[in-house]
Amino acid sequence: MIRMQPSVENAQTIAESDAVAVERTLAGDRDAFRVLVERHSHNVFRLAYRMTGNRPDAEEVVQEAFLRAYQKLGQFAARANFGTWVYRIAANYAIDRMRQRKKEEARKVEPTVHEEGTENDPVTLVHDAAPTPERLTQNIELRKQMEIALAALSHSERTAFVMRHWEGCAIEEIAQVLKSSSGAAKNTVFRAVQKLRLALQPFVGRGTQARAMGTES
């Protein structure tokens, strides 16, 4: 699981410093908001990219999330965590963006190809055996299947999976974004993993066999 959580002390320092920046922004110091944008942009981008699956949409989500956060800053309780709050705004906007995108591309059957080339092939990051031509083909195939499987999830399933599995968000936080109960949010995480498993198990199994074969040869 890839989670980039700051340490407890670090998180506390950031939250305190965020609270000061929020107060200064509310007092009319617009540049104070810049600190918040520069501090949280990377995290929000990571969430947005995982939710939307492509860079242009993710960048749009980041910009929109900070714009909305600025506009609604008056409603934000300064003692709460700004990072969590802007994260939630981004997740909500990413859902809207995914809906919009799905509508635009409803008739496209082929999944979007990642802008990164095979040099970033995810499977090569975990497998230590030397790549064979068969493995390389299967790795590209596996990555394609993973993208298809993620794209096939409903917006709420993808949101719940990204927020829980990759971003380590609490179920209550996910429930707030999905506007559902905690129980329903938990079920959505479960449904997402179950669907991903159903779609990817055959390919992952094949990859395992291929790895064994590759090592032997």
Next chain:
Amino acid sequence: MKHMTEEELIAYREGVAAERMVIAQHLAACEECRAELERIETVLAALDTLPVPNPGDDYGRRVWQQIAPRLPERPAQWWQAWFEPKRLAAVGIMATLLVAAFIAGRSMRDPIRLDVATKEQIRERVLVVAVGEHLGRSEMMLVELSNAEPLGPAQKRVDISAEQHRAEDLLEENRLYRQTALKEGDANLASVLDDLERVLLDVTHSPEEVTPAQLEKIRQKIEARGILFKVRVVGRELQERQKATKPAPAQKDSKESERNKA
């Protein structure tokens, strides 16, 4: 030995299992469940290798440059949130209920009506009328959704975005009525509204364009919950209650005419 379900293992893996210790103890003793968990792990580990591009060290600065010209001089004040369309709609519903309750309250001052309708009956009637209309609109949306079809034989997907937007609006209202029903101690009504809320949530969380198979699933969910039936039954009950709580104008008229005669 009773094995763990897939749901329990996924919940355990994702750190959301209620009985974490029980599952951990079972896993320590059960090879079969351990193997099943490992299969789940393999899929999730493969997904973890999907890369996220690095937007660059100066990304935060670039975001700021892009949004800074679009930022207003000052963030909006907290009270301005009350003028957002969704809030205004909710405030509108509350205002309607309050005005209706006020009018009902004023009519209570008429001593002739005191023996006809109690304060509680009038308050109930206000809720009954408003919820009855809400249920009617919900029923209509669900029926339309159940009957949705692709526009032509060439179309593979069904556009349910209109129903979805209506479901979003109904969801806001539904929450308000469910809370009011709970406050009024009407557990049955609150329970049906709770069921309806789950269905509305399902609809709002579905894609805007669905395949016939996905649409069938939504229909099955609606059917499985029996929500249309429940909504109709409660709707009829509310109509009956509305009749029962209605003041009897005939009595008033006869008394008034007697007074006029005198």
